[in-house]
Amino acid sequence: xxxxxxxxxxxxxxxxxxLLLLALGTALVLWWGGWLVRLWPQxxxxxxxxxxxxxxxxxxxxxxxLVAGVVLGxxxxxxxxAHRPHRSTGxxxxxxSDGSGGLLLEGSAAVSTAADVLEDAHGVRSARGRxxxxxxxxxxxxxxxxxxxxxxxRVASAAEEVLTDLAVVLGRPDIRGRVRLAVxxxxxxxxxVQ
Amino acid sequence: xxxxVDAGAMAPRTEDxxxxxxxAKERTGSGVVPVLGVLMSLLLLGLAVALVRDALVxxxxxxxxxxxxxxxxxxxxxxxxxxxxxxxxxxALLGLWLLSRAFAxxxxxxxxxxxxxxxxxxxxxxxxxxxxxARDVDGVLRARTSATRRAVSVAVTTTGGESVGAAxxxxxxxxxxxxxxxxxxxxxxxxxxx
Numbered sequence: 207x208x209x210x211x212x213x214x215x216x217x218x219x220x221x222x223x224x225l226l227l228l229a230l231g232t233a234l235v236l237w238w239g240g241w242l243v244r245l246w247p248q249x250x251x252x253x254x255x256x257x258x259x260x261x262x263x264x265x266x267x268x269x270x271x272l273v274a275g276v277v278l279g280x281x282x283x284x285x286x287x288a289h290r291p292h293r294s295t296g297x298x299x300x301x302x303s304d305g306s307g308g309l310l311l312e313g314s315a316a317v318s319t320a321a322d323v324l325e326d327a328h329g330v331r332s333a334r335g336r337x338x339x340x341x342x343x344x345x346x347x348x349x350x351x352x353x354x355x356x357x358x359x360r361v362a363s364a365a366e367e368v369l370t371d372l373a374v375v376l377g378r379p380d381i382r383g384r385v386r387l388a389v390x391x392x393x394x395x396x397x398x399v400q
Numbered sequence: 401x402x403x404x405v406d407a408g409a410m411a412p413r414t415e416d417x418x419x420x421x422x423x424a425k426e427r428t429g430s431g432v433v434p435v436l437g438v439l440m441s442l443l444l445l446g447l448a449v450a451l452v453r454d455a456l457v458x459x460x461x462x463x464x465x466x467x468x469x470x471x472x473x474x475x476x477x478x479x480x481x482x483x484x485x486x487x488x489x490x491x492a493l494l495g496l497w498l499l500s501r502a503f504a505x506x507x508x509x510x511x512x513x514x515x516x517x518x519x520x521x522x523x524x525x526x527x528x529x530x531x532x533x534a535r536d537v538d539g540v541l542r543a544r545t546s547a548t549r550r551a552v553s554v555a556v557t558t559t560g561g562e563s564v565g566a567a568x569x570x571x572x573x574x575x576x577x578x579x580x581x582x583x584x585x586x587x588x589x590x591x592x593x594x
Contacts (some may be wrong), residue, residue: 213430216437217502223440224498227491234488238480252479258472268458271468275451282445289438345424354532358521358578362513369420369517376421383421384518389525393532 210341212288298337298344298378313337313376317346320372324348324385327364329356331390337381346372348385354393361387423518429507436501511549512580523547526576526583530554533575534568534587541591543568547583552576555588565589 236242242249261267298313314336321335333350340347348368352361365385372383454466511526513519527547531554534543539560546553554572558564569587576582 208430208434212437213433216433216440219440220433220436220498221502224495224500224502227495227498229495231488231490231492231495234484234491236488238484238488240480252477253475255472255476259469259476262466262469262472268455271451271458272455275448275453275455277448278444279448279452282441282448285441286438286445289434289441340427341425343424346421347424354528355536356529358513358529358575362515362519362578365519366420366515366517370418373419373421379422381421382424382518384424384427384520386427387513387519387521387525389521389528389532391528 208289208291212285215285215288298376298381313344313346313381316372316375317348320346320368320375321348321350323371324350324364324368327361327368329353329361330364344378344381346376346381346383348383349388350385351388351390354389354391356389358387420515420517423512423515426508427510427520429509431504431507432501433504436498509549511583513578514580521579523549526552526579529575530572530585533571537564537567537571539564540568545572549581550583551586552583553586553588555590557590559591 233242236245237249317335317337319335321333324330324333324335329352331351331353333348335346335348338345338347346369348365350361350365352358365387369383369385373379373381450467453462454468456462457464457466509522510520511522513521524547527545530545530547530552531543534540534545534554534556537556539558540556541559542557544555552572554568556564556568565587568589569585572585572587573582576585
């Protein structure tokens with residue numbers, strides 16, 4: 207899950223880039239049709255790019271280019287790396303913990319165990335679980351793959367049961383739960399020895 | 401906090417201590433926005449690399465010609481030509497598309513099962529369940545399903561009689577019954593005896 211603030215930056219950048227491209231594209235069409243001079247009387251007949259060539263010739267260009275390159279590069283790297291999904295959490299403090307750090311629990315381990323239990327339910331092919339942070343909530347998230355022939359009702363009640371046990375283990379009412387069911391593409395015959 | 405998404409999550413916890421973890425918020429997708437973010441950050445990184453390289457070339461650290469100056473020289477002197485109009489139109493359209501993505505709503509593709517916690521699946525998985533249910537009906541040779549959050553459309557190839565369509569409809573509806581908001585089911589029968 208990418209942070210919402212990063213998505214906000216993406217949207218802003220898409221907005222700015224969209225406006226720039228729209229303006230540039232419109233200007234090109236107007237220029238081609240000879241209508242640009244009506245909006246901008248000094249519109250040139252051909253590209254001179256004098257500002258750019260003047261800048262390249264200026265004595266400060268090399269230094270400015272270096273500084274701008276380093277700054278933009280760091281910014282771009284931050285922006286790129288901010289898109290790494292990072293949702294995992296550290297240890298979770300349990301209810302009854304007295305602040306001395308006595309009762310810490312590796313949350314993902316508990317959720318992973320819950321997933322193992324769900325895996326034994328009828329119609330469930332495999333399940334993984336971990337504790338993630340999602341929009342300010344701690345979420346015990348179990349992702350299960352079920353058979354295409356699975357009885358959803360039974361799977362849902364098995365999932366409910368597993369999250370009930372997990373609620374007892376975690377003892378933290380603020381942790382939310384979510385079981386995501388994906389359906390396998392093919393039916394695996396005799397997948398389980400009953 | 402009375403949005404439908406949170407309605408289940410905010411349900412009061414009963415005296416029953418064995419309640420499952422409360423359901424997490426609905427997962428929302430961010431669509432193409434983060435992809436655009438990554439692309440734009442890569443472009444920015446490329447520009448930064450060019451700036452730093454050019455600076456090092458100008459400072460005499462590296463050999464070769466500065467890239468940015470070469471690029472500017474290449475487009476200098478360009479005058480409106482036949483290609484200008486379509487290129488401008490393409491750029492403007494790309495800009496409009498970027499603007500539309502910048503303001504696009506977050507996508508939702510989660511379907512919930514009736515449960516005291518959040519048990520979710522997606523339209524793709526609903527389609528697979530529907531196809532499997534349809535294939536279990538007598539006389540069905542092949543079944544293909546497309547699904548959205550609101551509607552499921554099953555196309556079956558059959559050797560059976562007229563009743564196959566109704567039987568498939570029933571089977572799929574039954575299979576999807578545990579969904580909180582049941583999508584509408586439409587069946588198209590191909591082949592079969594008149």
